[in-house]
Amino acid sequence: MDVVRVLTKSKNPRRYWSDLKSKMKDEEGAYELYDFIVQLKLKAPDGKMRLTDVSNTQGILRIIQSIPSPKAEPFKMWLAEATTTEIKNVEYPYGLDENKETSKRGGTIAGNTRKAIEKEIRRHVITSKKEMNSSKLTMYDSKDKEEK
Numbered sequence: 001m002d003v004v005r006v007l008t009k010s011k012n013p014r015r016y017w018s019d020l021k022s023k024m025k026d027e028e029g030a031y032e033l034y035d036f037i038v039q040l041k042l043k044a045p046d047g048k049m050r051l052t053d054v055s056n057t058q059g060i061l062r063i064i065q066s067i068p069s070p071k072a073e074p075f076k077m078w079l080a081e082a083t084t085t086e087i088k089n090v091e092y093p094y095g096l097d098e099n100k101e102t103s104k105r106g107g108t109i110a111g112n113t114r115k116a117i118e119k120e121i122r123r124h125v126i127t128s129k130k131e132m133n134s135s136k137l138t139m140y141d142s143k144d145k146e147e148k
Helices: 002-007 013-028 057-066 073-091 096-121 142-147
Strands: 037-043 049-055
Touching: 002 013, 002 057, 013 057, 049 057, 057 073, 073 096
Parallel strands: none
Antiparallel strands: 037 049
């Protein structure tokens, strides 16, 4: 619930979390949801021990992905970048062709994530001020450096 409180402007984060769990359960199924969420007795602000939903890192990241909030956006973009890096690391691409293919797949993942974020927050993530001018990009060849 702490994640929900931080990422949303909800006046009742407990209710928001309850609704989000129901939505996640409906979309993903109860088994997948409870693979990363368990209840532990933790001390509540009133001093009593109460069952509290807790999660591992994977679960927290999944919860962040499910929250349509501008505050969650940087985490979602980071997840897209981390996924791209992980694909690259797993496949160990050595040549230019392999790097191009990995970059293309990573770009597709990042693009799909960006589109999902834009759909959730109902506005564009990338504006003309944030766009990269690709005409300024140059290809770097390690042989060029060696010759100089």
